[in-house]
Structure formats: structure tokens, C-alpha cells
Amino acid sequence: MSVHFIDNTVFGDSVGTADMRQIFSEVSTFQRWLDVEVALARAQASMGMIPPEAAEIIAAKADASLLDLEAVKASGKRTGHSLLGVLGEFRKLIAHDHGRYVHFGATTQDILDTATVLSIKAAYTLVLNRLDGVLRLIADVVDKHAATVMVGRTHGGHALPITFGFKAAIWLSELSRQLERWQQARERILVGNMTGAVGTFAPWGDQGFELQEKTMALLGLGVPETCWHSSRDRIAETMLLCAMLAATCARIGNELYNLCKPA
Numbered sequence: 001m002s003v004h005f006i007d008n009t010v011f012g013d014s015v016g017t018a019d020m021r022q023i024f025s026e027v028s029t030f031q032r033w034l035d036v037e038v039a040l041a042r043a044q045a046s047m048g049m050i051p052p053e054a055a056e057i058i059a060a061k062a063d064a065s066l067l068d069l070e071a072v073k074a075s076g077k078r079t080g081h082s083l084l085g086v087l088g089e090f091r092k093l094i095a096h097d098h099g100r101y102v103h104f105g106a107t108t109q110d111i112l113d114t115a116t117v118l119s120i121k122a123a124y125t126l127v128l129n130r131l132d133g134v135l136r137l138i139a140d141v142v143d144k145h146a147a148t149v150m151v152g153r154t155h156g157g158h159a160l161p162i163t164f165g166f167k168a169a170i171w172l173s174e175l176s177r178q179l180e181r182w183q184q185a186r187e188r189i190l191v192g193n194m195t196g197a198v199g200t201f202a203p204w205g206d207q208g209f210e211l212q213e214k215t216m217a218l219l220g221l222g223v224p225e226t227c228w229h230s231s232r233d234r235i236a237e238t239m240l241l242c243a244m245l246a247a248t249c250a251r252i253g254n255e256l257y258n259l260c261k262p263a
Helices: 018-023 026-046 052-060 069-079 084-094 097-101 108-144 164-189 202-219 233-259
Strands: 149-154 157-163
Touching: 018 108, 026 052, 026 084, 026 108, 026 202, 052 097, 069 084, 084 097, 108 164, 108 202, 108 233, 157 164, 164 233
Parallel strands: none
Antiparallel strands: 149 157
16 A cells, blocks of 8 residues: 555656656665676676676676565564675575675665666756757747736736746746756765775775775776765755755746746
8 A cells, every 4th residue: 555646556647757757766776786796796897806707707697686675674573684685595696606806895775876876877867858849849938928918917917918928038048047956966965885885995995995886886986085085965965956956847837837827
């Protein structure tokens, strides 16, 4: 039984979209955890930390749809650990001694935070593409209705006349600023982390910085200037951008609703 419209089969698309839900689905989340493990293994193999064949086996078996989710669930109830169950089931899929090289030197938050940023990266693309499409549509409205006269309003009452194109231009301007904010924040937000327990690179010694750079390059993410295990500003900024964009869209939607009134 769903407890929110976003989980509702019939009404879910009124408050979300199928492609955005897919990005943050359970299996997609687990897949991104595995994707980070694969990138780590490949980076380590390229640096001679683990056998190259180990990285290839890890990559070949990294399919979240093959995980025994009931076993993962049981592990979580037993251990209270978010990643341990997935790692255990992943090593069973590998079924090889090279499974011991999974998660080699990493800490849980390296994997979870970096995977979360990968999800945000995928969502970023959707948001920017759709925002660009909306801006194009509104730009057409501005051009088409530049001289379409309508009632201007102050405190809900009739005021001096304006044009519908003028009103739409205000929407266009505000949404353009939102787009600019999303673009400017991208380099700050889409940054991973691979620094080991307590963030000191201790498991990898003086190779830690290079390992992190190689891992992030494989994932298409930025490299942090230092560990951000306990820093939540990147996630907070993402949510702030979502809130601001939602507020703008809600304002425009509410205004369109009011414009439909006969007087």
C-alpha cells in the first residue's frame, strides 16, 4: 500500500515522473553502489593495487538486479548496516577468491555518498533538459503574445493594462535565473569522495590522492579538495535548488490558474 502520491501507481505522475522515480529507485540505488565499487576496483587495478583480473570479474558481476534482496534485507535487520548486506551478496555473485578485492580499503560513506552524487548527476540532466524545454516554450509565448492586451492586476483587482507577452517574459526571466543557478552549482555539487575510513587515505598511503582522482574520472565526477564525509552542504544545496525551482513553477502554475477565472 502506498503512503504518498509519489508511490501511487495511478496518481504518481501527477507529482513526479517515471524516469525520475527510476533514478532513485531501490535497484538503481544499489546499482550505483556497485558502479562505485567497480570504478574503485578498476582504478586500483590500473595502479597495481589489485590484480587486473579481479577488477574485470568485479565489473562483470556488478548487476544489482541479480542481488538477493531478501538476503540483503535480512543482513540489514541483523547488522543495522546499510552497505554490508549488498557487499555480502555481491561477493556471492562473484563466487571467486577475487571477491576479497571488492571495497578494498574503502569506507561505507565513500560508496554511499559518491553513489548519491551519481544519482543527483542523472537527475541533474533531466532537470536541465526539461527546464531548457520549458524556457523555449515560454520564449515562444513571449514572442507570440507580445502585443496581446490583458488586464493587469494589483492585489487581485484590475489595474493598468499589460500584455500577456509581458507577463510571460517575467516567467521567462525568473526561470532563466533558476537555470543559471543550477548551472553554476553543478561543479560544487557533482563531486564524489574516495578517502577511506575517517577520510585520511590511510588504506592506500601516498597513492590515495591518485586513486581518488582515477576513480572519480571513471565516474565522471569532480574531485574534492578534501574529505567531505561529514559535510552535507552539497546535498543541502541540491535540495535548495529543487525548492527554489519548485517555488517558481508553483507560482507560475497558481498564476495560470487565476488567469483562467472569468473576472
